Amino acid sequence: MSRAFRLRVADLRRETTEAVSVVFDVPDALASTFRGVEGQHLVLRLDIDGREVRRPYSMSSSPSIGGPLTITVKSMPDGVASVYINNHLRVGDEVSVEPPAGNFVLRANRDGYRTYYLFAGGSGVTPIMSHLRAILHSEPRSHVRMAYANRESKSIIFNEELGEMESDGRFRLVHYLSGSRARSWGGSDVRRRRLDKEEIRHFLADHPPVSQDCRYLICGPPGLMEAVEGALLDLGVPHSDVLLERFTPPPAKRSDHVFDGASVLVDVAGSSTSAVIKAGDTMLRPLIAQGADIPFACESGICGTCMAKLVTGEVHMPITFALSEAQKSANQILLCQAQPTTEFVEATTT
Amino acid sequence: MSNPMETAFGKTPLLPAEAYTSQDWFDREQRDLFSTVWQFAGFEKDVSEPGDYFTVQVGLHPVFVVRGDDHRLRAFHNICRHRGTQLLRATGQSSTGIVCPYHNWTYSINGELISVPQREVFASVDLDAVGLHRASVETWKGMVFVHSDPEPESGLMTWLASFPDHFGPHEPANLVEVDPIIHEWKANWKIVVENYIDGYHLFHLHAATLDMYDHARAESGFRGPHFAFYEPPVDDMRSWLASNRSYILDDVGEKDWGAFVHMLFPATGLTGLEMSFSVFQIIPLGPALTRIHIRNLTNEKNRSAARWEAGLSRLGGWFSKSQGADDPLASGDFMEEDRYACEQQQRAMQSPLFGVGATSDGYEDGVLGFQRNVAKHLGEEV
Numbered sequence: 161m162s163r164a165f166r167l168r169v170a171d172l173r174r175e176t177t178e179a180v181s182v183v184f185d186v187p188d189a190l191a192s193t194f195r196g197v198e199g200q201h202l203v204l205r206l207d208i209d210g211r212e213v214r215r216p217y218s219m220s221s222s223p224s225i226g227g228p229l230t231i232t233v234k235s236m237p238d239g240v241a242s243v244y245i246n247n248h249l250r251v252g253d254e255v256s257v258e259p260p261a262g263n264f265v266l267r268a269n270r271d272g273y274r275t276y277y278l279f280a281g282g283s284g285v286t287p288i289m290s291h292l293r294a295i296l297h298s299e300p301r302s303h304v305r306m307a308y309a310n311r312e313s314k315s316i317i318f319n320e321e322l323g324e325m326e327s328d329g330r331f332r333l334v335h336y337l338s339g340s341r342a343r344s345w346g347g348s349d350v351r352r353r354r355l356d357k358e359e360i361r362h363f364l365a366d367h368p369p370v371s372q373d374c375r376y377l378i379c380g381p382p383g384l385m386e387a388v389e390g391a392l393l394d395l396g397v398p399h400s401d402v403l404l405e406r407f408t409p410p411p412a413k414r415s416d417h418v419f420d421g422a423s424v425l426v427d428v429a430g431s432s433t434s435a436v437i438k439a440g441d442t443m444l445r446p447l448i449a450q451g452a453d454i455p456f457a458c459e460s461g462i463c464g465t466c467m468a469k470l471v472t473g474e475v476h477m478p479i480t481f482a483l484s485e486a487q488k489s490a491n492q493i494l495l496c497q498a499q500p501t502t503e504f505v506e507a508t509t510t
Numbered sequence: 511m512s513n514p515m516e517t518a519f520g521k522t523p524l525l526p527a528e529a530y531t532s533q534d535w536f537d538r539e540q541r542d543l544f545s546t547v548w549q550f551a552g553f554e555k556d557v558s559e560p561g562d563y564f565t566v567q568v569g570l571h572p573v574f575v576v577r578g579d580d581h582r583l584r585a586f587h588n589i590c591r592h593r594g595t596q597l598l599r600a601t602g603q604s605s606t607g608i609v610c611p612y613h614n615w616t617y618s619i620n621g622e623l624i625s626v627p628q629r630e631v632f633a634s635v636d637l638d639a640v641g642l643h644r645a646s647v648e649t650w651k652g653m654v655f656v657h658s659d660p661e662p663e664s665g666l667m668t669w670l671a672s673f674p675d676h677f678g679p680h681e682p683a684n685l686v687e688v689d690p691i692i693h694e695w696k697a698n699w700k701i702v703v704e705n706y707i708d709g710y711h712l713f714h715l716h717a718a719t720l721d722m723y724d725h726a727r728a729e730s731g732f733r734g735p736h737f738a739f740y741e742p743p744v745d746d747m748r749s750w751l752a753s754n755r756s757y758i759l760d761d762v763g764e765k766d767w768g769a770f771v772h773m774l775f776p777a778t779g780l781t782g783l784e785m786s787f788s789v790f791q792i793i794p795l796g797p798a799l800t801r802i803h804i805r806n807l808t809n810e811k812n813r814s815a816a817r818w819e820a821g822l823s824r825l826g827g828w829f830s831k832s833q834g835a836d837d838p839l840a841s842g843d844f845m846e847e848d849r850y851a852c853e854q855q856q857r858a859m860q861s862p863l864f865g866v867g868a869t870s871d872g873y874e875d876g877v878l879g880f881q882r883n884v885a886k887h888l889g890e891e892v
């Protein structure tokens with residue numbers, strides 16, 4: 161169900177010239193609805209030039225520790241939502257926000273004794289920061305090793321807070337700066353290199369695990385994520401220990417088998433809507449145009465907001481990052497990706 | 511006089527004499543105790559590079575620990591999935607894979623079966639799903655612990671219970687190793703453990719060898735099944751330490767001077783002193799034969815032999831090998847004193863009159879607590 165609530169912007173904190181943190185005021189009545197867990201995202205429904213724009217943003221706050229609900233948004237060149245949030249949003253504005261959702265979440269082990277490897281690039285640091293604070297706070301035996309890639313030092317989000325956290329002996333941070341004008345600053349471990357496969361190998365060798373129960377969290381630009389995940393799997397890290405959060409989709413694969421003019425039917429909370437889908441189109445927009453109240457956000461197969469269960473027929477989905485293997489085998493689909501490959505398709509969001 | 515308990519006139523021991531002499535007890539301990547608990551297996555530095563491995567016996571289970579390319583440690587049962595042949599011996603390096611000596615089945619250091627010679631002769635079986643049986647490995651303060659079960663009932667930290675809070679200031683990961691010492695004593699492993707945690711004999715058997723610590727001010731107790739013990743130095747020792755600070759480990763501050771002498775259940779002694787940290791692996795070989803593998807760590811400064819020996823001369827022959835005296839009780843070496851006491855006790859158990867007459871309040875509580883924990887694992891009523 162697509163539920164959104166009007167939240168007031170309580171504060172705006174400039175993190176870097178390109179990134180801003182947005183602090184929301186959550187009324188007591190909504191406190192439990194908006195609590196969420198570390199690593200989850202909110203979907204913002206922004207009204208920009210009379211058009212509704214939906215975008216998911218990870219919480220940079222850590223719900224298990226407390227503190228106000230916060231997201232941190234980096235301005236993308238010509239980005240509709242991110243530029244608006246950075247340049248036009250004001251304290252006191254009200255924004256439509258969906259409660260926290262998403263699978264980039266951790267479950268502590270029984271002993272609270274783990275080694276966490278955190279890999280972040282650019283704005284990908286937001287959900288990583290949310291986890292980092294919570295781990296150091298709630299798992300006094302766990303250790304964290306973090307590699308954080310940026311172009312140059314002035315674009316490092318949370319640089320100061322991270323620097324302070326380094327005084328906790330259980331946390332070690334290495335900055336990787338790829339830009340030509342990158343420079344080091346006092347106290348921190350800075351490598352003027354791209355965080356590529358070779359560097360990841362060195363990083364693991366320099367930071368062997370303290371506890372042997374390890375988790376690897378990755379969030380950043382697609383190239384970096386691919387390099388880190390690939391390097392880890394090459395080195396023998398089990399797939400099940402790696403947790404990824406993607407902000408941007410990779411180029412989509414096309415299918416020749418899509419059906420032109422398929423009839424689709426979707427059930428959303430007991431009310432049915434049908435539509436006809438042209439070859440190459442996904443089910444989401446035509447169904448919404450016919451009045452279906454389908455929740456969605458990224459429209460790129462990564463946030464999982466538009467998930468539904470396939471009841472009849474088959475679909476092709478170019479991108480399915482938001483689906484776990486279990487969800488795929490349970491016939492869950494993403495309506496923003498689903499292109500019918502059969503004449504009739506029926507799905508339900510409940 | 512068939513029941514040894516009849517000779518008792520005070521608090522009696524909890525375990526019968528045959529617990530120390532019979533093959534049946536020994537076999538049950540291997541199966542129901544040593545196969546089912548976390549045990550010290552070595553130091554992280556023993557396997558510092560990808561492909562480094564060591565083997566260890568965990569009760570009935572031969573296990574090996576190997577460091578992966580991701581620098582994580584993994585533990586596997588040291589038996590080939592084809593016909594069970596032992597795969598690895600002792601210690602070594604095997605970064606390219608683990609090859610069974612019998613028919614050359616080859617496993618990756620992550621335990622996957624990666625090659626089978628003449629695979630066509632196994633056409634009817636699915637070898638893709640085959641891998642080495644996993645065991646568990648976890649590390650704490652640079653020490654490696656193993657468990658035979660891939661999903662043990664409790665993790666290492668749960669097993670250690672509140673022991674870490676009483677462990678003391680030592681950071682074994684910061685230290686370097688000096689020569690290990692291996693003893694074989696003709697005594698049941700439990701006699702060796704009981705001797706290690708017996709606070710009463712310190713005053714007497716070791717009156718001349720361990721007199722630098724103040725036994726009367728010892729603090730000890732069980733933390734979970736583990737026995738934690740600390741005693742401060744006597745004044746003489748304290749002033750000697752104050753004028754020889756260069757020998758003292760960086761992690762051991764003045765308030766922590768003294769002897770931390772712990773016993774991780776069932777059979778790993780951990781001894782942290784001002785200048786050293788040692789692990790006593792007490793390894794049962796038979797009902798009346800026990801190997802004691804002592805691994806000694808110190809700092810880089812002390813490792814140079816001259817300084818080490820000079821520093822330790824105060825410690826009544828702690829690590830200086832035999833001092834040449836034929837009489838163990840005059841050797842000046844407390845380990846020899848302990849060996850004598852343990853082996854004599856074992857021998858006495860053959861006597862129909864053998865019995866423990868009484869157990870002291872306080873100083874010997876550890877012994878009874880230890881016996882209670884052994885009995886619990888074997889399902890014995892005490």
Ligand SMILES: Cc1cc2nc3c(=O)[nH]c(=O)nc-3n(C[C@H](O)[C@H](O)[C@H](O)COP(=O)(O)OP(=O)(O)OC[C@H]3O[C@@H](n4cnc5c(N)ncnc54)[C@H](O)[C@@H]3O)c2cc1C
Nearest residue numbers: 215216217218233234236237238239240241242283286407
């Ligand atoms: C689960 C999740 C969590 C996220 N969390 C965060 C977060 O914490 N912080 C954060 O900053 N972002 C986060 N994002 C990304 C965020 O949702 C937006 O995608 C991002 O802010 C860009 O949106 P936009 O409207 O500004 O840009 P858009 O207008 O959507 O454009 C995105 C980029 O693509 C370029 N582009 C647009 N159209 C085209 C085109 N036709 N051809 C080529 N290039 C084009 C734009 O120039 C821009 O650089 C998250 C995304 C997901 C899926």
Ligand code: FES
Nearest residue numbers: 457459461464496
């Ligand atoms: S809207 Fe994000 S996965 Fe479909």
Ligand code: FES
Nearest residue numbers: 590592593610613
């Ligand atoms: S027993 Fe190992 S290959 Fe045959």
Ligand SMILES: [Fe+2]
Nearest residue numbers: 705706716848
């Ligand atoms: Fe002794």
